[in-house]
Amino acid sequence: MSTSNRKTKVALLSICSNTVLIILKIMAGLLSGSVSIISEAIHSSMDLVASLVAFTAVRKSSKPADRDHPYGHGKIENLSGIVEGILIFIAAGLIVFEAVKKMFEPIEIEQAWVAIAVMTVAALVNFFVSKTIYKVAKEEDSMALEADALHLKTDVYTSLGVGIGILLIKLTDFMILDSIVAILVALLIVKEAWSLCYNALEYLMDIRLSDEEEQEIKGVIEKVKDKNAQQLIDYHKLKTRKSGNVRHIDFHITVDPSLTVKEAHDIVGCLKKELCDALKNTRVSVHIDPYNGQENNDELDDHETI
Template sequence: MQISNRKTKVALLSICSNTVLIILKVMAGILSGSVSIISEAIHSSMDLVASLIAFMAVQKSSKPADRDHPYGHGKIENISGIVEGLLIFIAAGMIVFEAVKKILEPAEIEQAWIAIAVMATAAVINYFVSRTLYKVAKEEDSMALEADALHLKTDVYTSLGVGVGILLIKLTGFVVLDSIVAILVALLIVKEAWALCYNALEYLIDIRLSDEEEQEIRAVIEKIKNDYASQLMDYHKLKTRKSGNIRHIDFHITVDPTLSVKDAHEIVGCFKKELCERLKNTRVSVHIDPYTPLGDNREADDSDGDDNY
């Protein structure tokens, strides 16, 4: 529950900051008539929706496993990442539409210094909030919070870009720069949306853990294999995946067929203890195969995947 509370608190922080920034950007956009600031208000509106989704996702994903969801609710965070990415695509389309309209019907920028001040304030606020979100996201391994942090990090760059664009308009009088900057903002957040959706989708289709994590897993298995060299012959069929912030590790071990159930259980317990200590939020499943000198110890009739050593 403590983890859930911490994640929920930073998700609420993001909701509050986005709400304040939307109000500031809408006011600045109305006063200045700048399409790039209006586009930023649209972007922040999508950020607010994303923050609300992240808030609900971290609450739901932190629920313990139950009868209907024996593997937990972790993938809710991955789904929220895809939804947040799709929202960014929608925001980008709206921004481009408004920018093209402004190119066809250009208008002077009013109250430029107020607009620049609002953009600078938005960049500073989002910088500190995104840093907080990233910190908690990494520590708690939360994709929903990481996606929300990515939203706000992009907002830092786009706010600075809009502010610089308005400054250049003030200095040069080239009004079309406002629409050009808005379109560049849209392209930047499209790139963000693609990366976000791609990463979230990978975990939904059960992509394996990273090479670094699998190397760490193999190192632990090899260590325990050496500790029980006379009883444990080999391991195979190593498979890994991730659901939300929970890592799932599944593999087979081949043991001396005369080994007692108690001793085999002790070996499996060592694997689970060592792996869970090395990689937090980990669930380990170990299947025991008896060693047969004249046969295939890797269960040739088991077609659940290639054998990995």
Template sequence: MVGSWDKKIKFALLSIVSNATLIIFKVIAGILSGSVSIISEAIHSGMDLVASLIAFFSVRQSAKPADRQHPYGHGKIEHLSGIAEGLLIFIAAAMILMEATKKIYEPIQLEHANLAIAVMLGASLVNLLVSRKLYKVAREEDSMALEADALHLKTDVYTSLGVAVGLVLIKLTGLLILV
């Protein structure tokens, strides 16, 4: 059990580090480019960081041995973390909607498009690699918390790619739309 716990903790920490790093890059790219899509992705990554922290703490808690109050152990907490991560997706969606609504009334010109595109493509690649590794470990260790985190990050692969494609189209066409 100790080896399993160590492995789960290691990959839960990988998710935390990757999300924190991506937030920094997305915020910088979003501010420099003026892209609401990238700022929205940074908000989404913030929710992913919270989800990764929930997964980390649930994995740590689930490793505790059985006691009087929990005669079958603490493993079920990982299932609860999966539910919490699902709720975070809805919160992120609401925050993104609010940010996008503001930009409808105050559109700005896209700047530093190459940087913005590179950050979004890089974020997509990082999330792909981390989600695959988390999913593999989740299956090996039967960890609902890591599986939920992996699935959460997998959605970011597609959203980051979508933002990158949108930015490429804006750069190629020169059309100013809500980015």
């Protein structure tokens, strides 16, 4: 199965599971009159929209580079992360509004055991679906799917929290617990939304790759340098960034000035192959500098581009 088909299938799984759970939660909320279950239905509705955003993002991001987008369409996934985060903020606001309103007008919970059963089923379904999506997200390095899995993982905790809250109401008759649980759900959702938006924005602003990945890149370059010690003098001005699931690596190398164009090109080809073998979904750009007898500074100058 191709990468794009695999990503699309798990995104569809999220859409289907969210649709079924929304229907169940709305029915349970209407039967019980519980604001915390209604808040969960709102949360799942936003999750459904987020799943649709993720589905669109993984389809669009898999399109090959074209004339207008020579670096590909990978950043659509990063943009979808921000959209999903904003949707979660909206869901949290709606939940708090409903919870505060019900706090002053508490309603007795009806059909409590049905409501608890629905929340338990929702938690179990989302646990297995989020686990599946997260596995594919990590294997395919997809931010859109990772964000979707995080939505569903949060839904596991919130569904369990609502179920436990209703159980406590049933045991204690303390009706305000329903609104308190709903507000706690909203706070957890806000934390998730902030994390999603922050990470997505960092990649849109071309933050460098992690220290671990850059150390791996340097290790590969050093290995090639050791194999070509007389020809490859050094490397410098390393820059990295990520667009969707594609890593972009740019750097300069200094070579023996007596090398032919073909010999220098072969060294560049070896570097690209080794880096692409070591890091999945990687594009490498290498600039060749002739050795002039001086040490090169590995730091980028203030306004310099490669």
